[in-house]
Amino acid sequence: MRNQGQITVFLSLILISLLVLFLAAIGVVEFHMDRARVSEAAKGASEHIKADYQEQIFEEYHVLLLDKTYAGRGEGALEDRMLRYLDYTLSSYGFQIQDVSLTGMKSVMDSHCALLREQIRDYMTLYLQVKAVKDIGEWMQLDDRSAETMAQEIATGKLEESEKSGDWQGEDPRKVLQREMKHGLLDLVLPENSGVSGVKIEMSELPSHTGQKDSDSRQDRADGEDDCSVDTSFEDIDRLEADMQKMTRSGSSESGEAGNGLSEMTDAGKELLYGLTCFDYFTRTDGKGHPLQCEVEYLIAGRDNDYDNLQAVVNRIVLHRMPVNMAVLLTDPEKMAEIDSIALTLSLAPGITYGAAKYLLVACLSYAETLVEIRSLLAGHKIPLVKTGAEWTVDFDSIGKLTELDRMDYSGADGVDYRTFLFLFLAEKGDVIYERMCDVMQMVVREKQPEFLMRDCICAYTADLDIRKHGTNFSIAIEASYQGQR
Known part of the structure; x- marks a missing residue:
């Protein structure tokens, strides 16, 4: 009887260990799934606002630029659009969006319009x-x-x-x-x-x-x-x-x-x-x-x-x-x-x-x-x-x-x-x-949009995201650029 009790205890410990390992594995998998879900949502949010390029400039001059004031709505408008996209995409999975900010913005005017010139070269390569x-x-x-x-x-x-x-x-x-x-x-x-x-x-x-x-x-x-x-x-x-x-x-x-x-x-x-x-x-x-x-x-x-x-x-x-x-x-x-x-x-x-x-x-x-x-x-x-x-x-x-x-x-x-x-x-x-x-x-552009300024247009940026789920923080930085899009 004593041996049987020891075996029972031993098997119980093994089962408990396996259960702990199983739960830990589930937690790890869930963490990586959450991180992957956040990463994909972040990329989607970045592409979401990239799709809001200045349409008239693209149609007439074949250059992709993002107006950081979002057509005069203010510099926080882009972050707000990203936040709403992330909330719509992730809230059903229990995520909470803590903060969204755009940093590292590269203006079209920087370095003697270097990024503009790069896009021009890409476009003109097609038939130079x-x-x-x-x-x-x-x-x-x-x-x-x-x-x-x-x-x-x-x-x-x-x-x-x-x-x-x-x-x-x-x-x-x-x-x-x-x-x-x-x-x-x-x-x-x-x-x-x-x-x-x-x-x-x-x-x-x-x-x-x-x-x-x-x-x-x-x-x-x-x-x-x-x-x-x-x-x-x-x-x-x-x-x-x-x-x-x-x-x-x-x-x-x-x-x-x-x-x-x-x-x-x-x-x-x-x-x-x-x-x-x-x-x-x-x-x-x-x-x-x-x-x-x-x-x-x-x-x-x-x-x-x-x-x-x-x-x-x-x-x-x-x-x-x-x-x-x-x-x-x-x-x-x-x-x-x-x-x-x-x-x-x-x-x-x-x-x-x-x-x-x-x-x-x-x-x-x-x-x-x-x-x-x-x-x-x-x-x-x-x-x-x-x-x-x-x-x-x-x-x-x-x-x-x-x-x-x-x-x-x-x-x-x-x-x-x-x-x-x-x-x-x-x-x-x-x-x-x-x-x-x-x-x-x-x-x-100012013929139709009087407040438009080229100095507000950017070609690249970094989206810094802070997202939380059940006490776990996910901090992600997504770099986005129009360069090399052709």
């Missing part, structure tokens, strides 16, 4: 034509070389004298051009029955201007006409030389550092082509009634109205094309014979050498030719990358009738259009264009 980017880079280098060569040639040739006497009679072509310029630069190059608005937009709340103290400092930051315009009096040879040197420096960004290097244009090209794909410019508008008609021109110039932005871009085209045209003109014997005759006569006046007069006249005629080219570009036509003498349009007899000359419509393989020049200028501007992209996005 690398060869086109490479070719445009080669065109840009050609323009730079032309300007540098011309600046050197002017520096060495401006003091040239001639013993020949001039017998030319007539009005100084530079005076004729100055009369034409009184109409205004854009009036000479815009197509008939077209125009651009001079209505100013409010810029104080735009992302690229946040922190600027006044309008003057904002305008200093913008690319003003004085930075890229050419002296059209063509009376000062030193000023002409400086204008040519200005062209060789135009590849620097607004921070004073070198802009996107052409040898590294493949990655940068994705972002630049995005600008031409998703934003309007003078020769391509979508008719959606955006605050700015010339959006790409704004990315380049940063002015507060379409008129000034387009004029700044036109001045940049002049700065790129005039040296190329001057180089063509200097190699044309027939045209140079006429220029020499006028230069010899002008050099009879005190204070001007034959060499200075020659280069000033070459620049004057090349500038007029460039304006005709720009008229063609703004009409949607192409011009030759480097023209021949036979393709030259303007002479000294027609320099006062620029708007009456026929536009070019070049169909050769080396033709370039207005879009090509916009690409070049975007490449020159550096990081500032991405902040200005955010400016345009904000202006467009």
